[in-house]
Amino acid sequence: MDHINIDQLIIFANHGLFSQEKDLGQKFALDIDLCVNTQAAAFSKDLAQSVDYGALIQAIKQRFTETTYDLIESVAEDIAQYILRHYTLVASVRLRLHKPWAPVMTAVESIYIDIERRRNRAFLGLGSNLGDSENLLDNAIQELSKAPHTEVKKQSSLYQTKAWGLEDQPDFLNCVVEVETFLEAENLLNFVQTIENNLGRTREVKWGPRSIDIDILFYNDAIIYQEDLFIPHPYIEERAFIIEPMKEIAPFWIHPVSGKQMRQLSITDEEVTRL
Incomplete structure (x- = not known):
């Protein structure tokens, strides 16, 4: 350059x-x-x-x-x-x-x-299964869009899925957004956690029901393993509600650890409904 x-x-x-x-x-x-x-x-x-x-x-x-x-x-x-x-x-x-x-x-x-x-390219996974989930997801995306340092470039459809990890809870609505951000990865994490808190997120039960959940899936092609930050998200290849929306908006994105494109990934035993 x-x-x-x-x-x-x-x-x-x-x-x-x-x-x-x-x-x-x-x-x-x-x-x-x-x-x-x-x-x-x-x-x-x-x-x-x-x-x-x-x-x-x-x-x-x-x-x-x-x-x-x-x-x-x-x-x-x-x-x-x-x-x-x-x-x-x-x-x-x-x-x-x-x-x-x-x-x-x-x-x-x-x-x-x-x-x-x-300019950093990142993918965020959003999910909700408490309250007006569709409205909460919209509000979270609006908060991402309003920030001076982060711009939403693409947004997937909504996907309805059964709860993962702790199954005795309501179904989730999930989506993935692609953002361009000037924030470093650690500061992006702080930013999305602030949005979660502002929208009523509480962390009482692991994998439990939540009003809003925002995970950093990918950040450029970075591989980061820190105490409170794992990029790529460690469960990407196990979660259809991440794979399917990623395939929708970025099918050729390459997982920096496995080397596989999103379009090459699939999970057949997990029901995901595109809305």
């Missing part, structure tokens, strides 16, 4: 924890590395096939100065996500934000933060 770089974009703004930083302002410097395929622009000589860095600089300067943040971490995150939201050709952005006048009471050339953000 190609790169467009902007080095040492100097902006005077009012970010900082201390009142004098907000009142008096100070100098900041941005180094920006945009990962973008420039070949189409080179062949067509059409700027629309690349990034108008002059316009981008003006947009960043306006964004940088219209809001005040306590932390440079917040400023950097806001600018990186702004670029990814408004410049769809940019696959990822690396940003270094310098704060050369930081009030640290000693001589330093600069203090800076480096971050890299990218």
